[in-house]
Amino acid sequence: MEALAHREHVLERAVDEHRRRGRRDFWTLYLSRLALLLVFLLAWQVLSGVLLDPYFFSRPSLIWDQVVLLVQSGRFADNVLLTVEEAFFGYLLGAATATVAAAVLGLLPRAYAIVEPFLLAVYSIPSVAIGPLLIVWLGIGINSKVVLAAYFVFFVVFMNGVSGVRSVPRGWIDVARVMGAGRGQLVTKIILRGAAPHLMTGLRTSVPQAVIGAIVGEFISSQRGIGFLISDASARYNTAGVFAAISILSLLVLVMAILLNGLSRLGARRTG
Amino acid sequence: MAVVTLSRADRALQRAAEDAQRSRRSWAVSVWLGRLCLLVVLIGGWELAADQHLLDPTFTSKPSAIARAWWQLAASGSLWHHTQYTLTEFAVGFALGALLGVVAACLLTLSDLPYRVLEPYLLALYGIPKLALGPLIVLWFGVGLLPKIVLAAMMTFFLVYMNTVVGIRSTSGDMVNVMRVMGATRWDLYRRLVLPHALPYTLTALRLTIPIAIVGAILGEFLGATGGLGYLIYEQVTFLAVDKMMAAIATLAAIVLVFRLLLLPLERWVNRHDKAIGGNG
Amino acid sequence: MARVTANGRGDAAPRAAVVELVSVYKAFVAGGTRQAKLALEDVSLSVPRGEFWSIIGPSGCGKSTILNLIAGLSAPTDGTVLYDGRVVRGVNTDVGYVTQDDNLLPWRTLQANVELALELRGVPAAQRAERSRELIGRVGLSGFERHYPAELSGGMRKRASIIRTLIYETPVILMDEPFGPLDAQTRLVLQDDLLRLWERSRRTILFVTHDLVEAIALSDRVVVMSAAPGRIKRVYDVGIPRPRDVFHIHGAPGFSLVYDRLWADISDEIAVSRRRRAGDAVEAPEAVES
Numbered sequence: 084m085e086a087l088a089h090r091e092h093v094l095e096r097a098v099d100e101h102r103r104r105g106r107r108d109f110w111t112l113y114l115s116r117l118a119l120l121l122v123f124l125l126a127w128q129v130l131s132g133v134l135l136d137p138y139f140f141s142r143p144s145l146i147w148d149q150v151v152l153l154v155q156s157g158r159f160a161d162n163v164l165l166t167v168e169e170a171f172f173g174y175l176l177g178a179a180t181a182t183v184a185a186a187v188l189g190l191l192p193r194a195y196a197i198v199e200p201f202l203l204a205v206y207s208i209p210s211v212a213i214g215p216l217l218i219v220w221l222g223i224g225i226n227s228k229v230v231l232a233a234y235f236v237f238f239v240v241f242m243n244g245v246s247g248v249r250s251v252p253r254g255w256i257d258v259a260r261v262m263g264a265g266r267g268q269l270v271t272k273i274i275l276r277g278a279a280p281h282l283m284t285g286l287r288t289s290v291p292q293a294v295i296g297a298i299v300g301e302f303i304s305s306q307r308g309i310g311f312l313i314s315d316a317s318a319r320y321n322t323a324g325v326f327a328a329i330s331i332l333s334l335l336v337l338v339m340a341i342l343l344n345g346l347s348r349l350g351a352r353r354t355g
Numbered sequence: 356m357a358v359v360t361l362s363r364a365d366r367a368l369q370r371a372a373e374d375a376q377r378s379r380r381s382w383a384v385s386v387w388l389g390r391l392c393l394l395v396v397l398i399g400g401w402e403l404a405a406d407q408h409l410l411d412p413t414f415t416s417k418p419s420a421i422a423r424a425w426w427q428l429a430a431s432g433s434l435w436h437h438t439q440y441t442l443t444e445f446a447v448g449f450a451l452g453a454l455l456g457v458v459a460a461c462l463l464t465l466s467d468l469p470y471r472v473l474e475p476y477l478l479a480l481y482g483i484p485k486l487a488l489g490p491l492i493v494l495w496f497g498v499g500l501l502p503k504i505v506l507a508a509m510m511t512f513f514l515v516y517m518n519t520v521v522g523i524r525s526t527s528g529d530m531v532n533v534m535r536v537m538g539a540t541r542w543d544l545y546r547r548l549v550l551p552h553a554l555p556y557t558l559t560a561l562r563l564t565i566p567i568a569i570v571g572a573i574l575g576e577f578l579g580a581t582g583g584l585g586y587l588i589y590e591q592v593t594f595l596a597v598d599k600m601m602a603a604i605a606t607l608a609a610i611v612l613v614f615r616l617l618l619l620p621l622e623r624w625v626n627r628h629d630k631a632i633g634g635n636g
Numbered sequence: 637m638a639r640v641t642a643n644g645r646g647d648a649a650p651r652a653a654v655v656e657l658v659s660v661y662k663a664f665v666a667g668g669t670r671q672a673k674l675a676l677e678d679v680s681l682s683v684p685r686g687e688f689w690s691i692i693g694p695s696g697c698g699k700s701t702i703l704n705l706i707a708g709l710s711a712p713t714d715g716t717v718l719y720d721g722r723v724v725r726g727v728n729t730d731v732g733y734v735t736q737d738d739n740l741l742p743w744r745t746l747q748a749n750v751e752l753a754l755e756l757r758g759v760p761a762a763q764r765a766e767r768s769r770e771l772i773g774r775v776g777l778s779g780f781e782r783h784y785p786a787e788l789s790g791g792m793r794k795r796a797s798i799i800r801t802l803i804y805e806t807p808v809i810l811m812d813e814p815f816g817p818l819d820a821q822t823r824l825v826l827q828d829d830l831l832r833l834w835e836r837s838r839r840t841i842l843f844v845t846h847d848l849v850e851a852i853a854l855s856d857r858v859v860v861m862s863a864a865p866g867r868i869k870r871v872y873d874v875g876i877p878r879p880r881d882v883f884h885i886h887g888a889p890g891f892s893l894v895y896d897r898l899w900a901d902i903s904d905e906i907a908v909s910r911r912r913r914a915g916d917a918v919e920a921p922e923a924v925e926s
């Protein structure tokens with residue numbers, strides 16, 4: 084009886100200790116985080132004009148005004164939609180070509196060995212550098228941005244896809260062969276299926292790349308889009324405008340990241 | 356009694372070795388032939404197509420014109436002039452970003468609370484497309500070398516920081532315990548366990564950031580500069596001088612390749628102890 | 637031949653205890669839950685200096701937890717852990733710890749790995765080399781000093797990990813299923829190696845294992861633990877004379893008697909823990925052992 088009572092006592096003590104530590108951790112963690120953010124914003128707001136040159140650093144309230152202005156004037160929706168459109172089509176183009184290329188080259192090791200040095204050479208071209216070339220080829224409209232975004236996406240998906248195809252265990256293929264799988268079945272049911280998790284990683288991580296590609300394209304030459312908002316405000320020395328546009332872009336990327344996270348969590352169970 | 360007859364086992368071994376060598380050789384021959392053919396077809400096809408006006412040479416240029424443009428740029432000294440700009444921006448920014456990344460990773464992992472407090476902010480900063488900050492950086496730092504250095508450093512910093520933290524955090528808890536029981540101090544743990552363990556992660560990040568650091572520098576040059584390979588490319592848009600653009604792009608690719616090749620022996624040396632695991636690492 | 641005592645303190649310990657657990661409780665709160673689970677319940681042990689003790693029991697019975705408490709890597713929820721008469725507070729650097737994985741540093745050569753503890757203690761290089769060479773030779777690894785762990789076999793790495801702990805001559809060595817992942821033959825050879833090394837220095841060893849034969853072959857005493865929460869069920873005095881021949885331990889006098897009694901105890905516990913696991917498999921199948 085006494086032993087049992089003591090056991091209860093020990094368990095209680097462990098739970099207590101855990102709870103106490105957990106609560107302490109929770110408060111210190113979240114309060115510190117919140118405090119840091121508030122101190123940062125407040126210091127920015129207050130010090131701007133005192134220590135910080137408002138001309139260069141603007142201040143949170145002014146940035147907020149700019150965001151409100153953008154939304155009310157309708158320029159917000161217009162520009163955001165264009166950038167999203169460029170990124171979307173660029174992503175589709177880049178991801179589709181990369182997936183096909185990865186599947187074909189992953190399945191044909193000799194062909195892959197042949198084109199490898201060429202791929203390495205193209206891969207070494209800093210992605211931004213072909214921007215002006217695309218402007219020359221495709222004009223300053225949406226096409227050049229779509230292709231630049233696709234180029235930003237392509238290698239991320241391609242590399243992941245190839246490593247996915249190569250990661251399929253030899254044993255799976257042997258087992259399927261012994262079971263009498265034909266070549267077509269081998270490719271669709273085992274190899275591509277087995278490569279799916281890697282490919283998914285590539286498809287997920289390359290989404291922000293598409294946005295960046297579109298933005299960089301807009302920096303180089305454009306009349307609309309979030310990238311245009313940023314560079315235009317910068318050219319007019321409108322620091323608050325630059326910050327406002329960057330905040331909008333960051334928010335866009337954040338929303339996409341959250342959506343993607345949800346999607347990939349849904350998909351994770353199926354792709355393994 | 357050395358009778359010179361091969362046993363069946365010997366013969367089997369010999370045949371296996373020969374077969375392996377033959378198939379290796381035929382693989383190598385076909386791959387190199389394939390590469391050569393592809394090179395000839397690509398270059399020759401491009402050249403021919405441009406000559407026959409299947410492709411518009413104003414827009415696509417052609418290999419011979421690009422080579423000529425490269426040679427002219429090189430001979431006039433302007434290629435080297437611009438390369439110097441880009442190299443300086445890259446080298447300084449890369450070194451700065453890498454150094455700060457490693458130092459930040461070490462400092463933030465020393466204790467748990469600061470790391471967990473700062474983590475969401477660092478992730479948020481990491482999430483902001485850094486290239487999008489280009490115009491802001493130019494606004495702040497003007498059109499000299501500094502904004503490009505800052506951009507290159509930013510591109511480098513985050514990946515190096517993230518990877519180093521992953522490396523540090525993946526240190527085996529068992530090994531930390533073993534060393535603590537041996538009497539290791541915190542400094543001992545960092546010097547002899549944590550940092551050597553994280554080093555390959557950092558090096559991987561360095562290899563991956565070389566191209567993106569250059570991307571940062573070049574974007575900076577697009578947004579406002581007086582020199583640099585990015586500036587050279589950007590300048591040609593108005594002249595439609597595709598040959599010069601291509602020549603400059605090829606030079607950039609070569610720079611990236613050279614730096615990655617330079618890092619390879621270092622990586623191999625750091626991972627020298629893995630040689631028994633397989634040579635493909 | 638095999639005397640059975642009710643608990644570790646048993647028949648008025650003839651020699652002074654170097655490690656002592658007095659009515660130790662250890663409870664953990666499983667991650668993400670508010671539920672505490674008892675890993676150790678009222679564990680009392682008293683290990684005399686210079687003896688080789690084994691601890692066996694079903695998985696999740698808190699065997700490793702006992703070692704962590706002695707090493708000072710975690711603190712008991714209730715009760716006292718004593719080392720050499722003093723309460724263990726914080727990391728106990730008087731013990732050596734051999735983990736299940738060999739945990740050699742991959743970027744150090746075999747010799748550098750073996751010398752690690754001496755290096756931490758500031759022993760000059762020449763002295764370090766002398767002592768490491770001697771130990772390396774004694775376990776038959778001469779010639780491999782400059783090899784990296786990745787170039788050694790599992791058994792060789794295990795030997796290195798053991799002499800890495802022996803080299804700095806702590807009075808007590810804790811071993812947590814050190815031969816777990818090895819194949820049967822290598823295990824035997826290493827058990828033999830370990831016994832030889834131990835017989836030269838006669839340091840105190842606490843050896844966690846789930847292999848009955850291994851426990852009997854190596855130890856002076858075998859502690860049998862019950863399924864979670866871990867309690868000490870019985871302590872067996874093995875009593876097989878030394879030096880022992882691990883390769884033919886089955887034929888040693890008294891072996892089958894100890895074996896049968898141990899097996900009877902253990903099989904009960906395995907049955908209990910299996911029943912319980914099947915019962916709360918949905919709830920929390922993970923062991924609470926840290």
